[in-house]
Amino acid sequence: MSPKYPHLFACCIFMIVMAFGTTAFGAKICYDCHKRSIFKNKLIHEPVARDNCTSCHNPHAAKHAGLLKKEVSVLCYTCHGDKKDSFNKGIVHDPVRRGECTSCHDPHASAAKGLMKGKYADSCFNCHESLARTFKYMHQPYAKGQCQSCHSPHQAENYQLLNVSATKICRKCHSQGEIAGAHKNYPVAISTCLSCHNPHGSNNKAIVRSVRHAPFIKDCNTCHGRSTGRVSQETCLGCHEEIREYLLTSHNHLTDNGGNSCVNCHSPHAGDTRQLLKDRPLLLCRSCHNDTYMRHEENIFVHTVTANDCQLCHAVHGANQVAMLKGDGNSVCLGCHPNQGQFSHPVGRGVIDPRNNQEATCLSCHDPHGTDFKGQLKMSGQEALCVQCHHL
């Protein structure tokens, strides 16, 4: 017996074979080698639940690790494309921006909501290793591993991925009355709780940050006096006179729309370090200079020693140099590379860069943040860079 439409029949058979061959039948073959139990949990990713391994993996060969058909981010967005636009808005969490979905999510199965890898906080601590796990006094959400109660894991409009601005976030749980009751006789309006309190925890009661500013311990009126508004930087400079000279420079961080420039970076009340910085130096600098960070993030050759501490090269209060460098383009580098310029390419006094008629410095050829050329050269050291000055 032969079918009436042999071509149509053949097509149908082919489609059926392909459909089953690449889904259930395919998965069955996969499970011959890969333990099925690994892919079982309280919550199972839909393609896995449908035994559709080949929706993500190529069973034969692939360019990407895990025999993935495409890069992780591209693959995830083929189904979760509706999230792509929103995940690119505002401040984006680094793993999201790099398309590393699987650094937090298990693509197969998980016991946690959102297919998180392990407990929610475990995913966070995998990268945020420097965060202390325990304190004498712990903030309850932190103690319970509820990072998402304050932070948005993908993106946010606020610094540090806070899901509400820093001035309002505490009021999600703590009422105005409760806050006022805990701060009786406080001389000014309470605006930023994070200025004094560590939202994770502290060894001080009421999770007050570990290093307290001396006037804060002694008497609020030392700084606030009779003022009920913001304290100006002149008040800060009254004690920290040595900083004033940095403000009398061509480039400085005197920028705060009529308020107090000092509190852009420093907490006036309490902090976690002696400098009372509001955050780790790199994160603090990134909060305004994210473009510099982003421009060099993908570079192959990075100046690793200084990558996490801008203060090693930059005078962060101010300087009479471009980029607020601590010295000219030679002296900054010579602090760590004292022999450079003596036996290698000459730089400094009397050595003129013909491109701009300026004294040649390390920065004439190197970009210390990072480049795609060895030694953080600005161009290939094979030829392109040299012929800029040494014409063939």
Add this chain to the structure above:
Amino acid sequence: MKKLLFTAMLLLVISGASRQAMAAPLWQWEATLQQKQVGTPMSLPSALHIDPVLGRYYVVDSGNNRILTFDRAGEFHRGFDAADQLRVPFDLVREAGVLWIVEKGKNSLTKIDLEAKKIYPKTLSADGKLLYPDRLEIEKNILYTLDKASGSVFALDKNLNISSRFSCGKCDLGFVDFKIRNGSLWALEQGSKKIYRFAMNGSLQETIQLDRSSVDFPRSIEVDDIGFFYILDRHQGSIAVFDGRGGFRYSFLEPGQARGQLYYPIELKFDPWGRLCVVDEGNGRVQIFSHK
């Protein structure tokens, strides 16, 4: 019919080409203000002032505490250091017989009487707070200075009393540059990448949001006769051009040390002859580009 089709195609090609030309005009290097032959090379120039009557450029050679002058062709004219009295000069304007210089090293707006050869430094304050002068302009005998501490522009009379204030209100960090063009004061806010247009009495007229992805670190602003904005990107070493509504049109120049490249540029200014001058701080020069 064929002729009609051919004509239509030709018109389309021509209009496309002309649109292209309008979208990305060619800016060509024309001159460099740089003291090559005489004395110490220019170091970390921070500002440019142009005297259209004398046909002269004044460059603030901040790294050497002096002012250098050049003629319209870009030839070095002379240097002036006020008998070694200047401390980190940053910006200047010139009017008849007088130089007004922002000296960051003294936090002063300094008046130099050229005929009497006298220097009058003055520290400014407003509402009991010190001002830190940064940028300086003069228009109809009124001085306008950007206070770096507050991020506001203040209008000052000849006795340096404040007559009006141009502020962005509750913006993050205030203004980083301003220009007075076409009867308005245009101020650039770096953080939000916005331009504020004020009437000359200090009242805010409009706010223009620039296409945020087209510029990384805006440092200086210029406005041309048809209302296009030229934004100097200090970190990208380029100039981005926006239409009057903030829409990105095109950008030109690139980072580097060679001619036509920029390294930490700091100020942008049109000269009276329609040329665009870039104070190229990191390269110790002022580059002048003309529109072809």
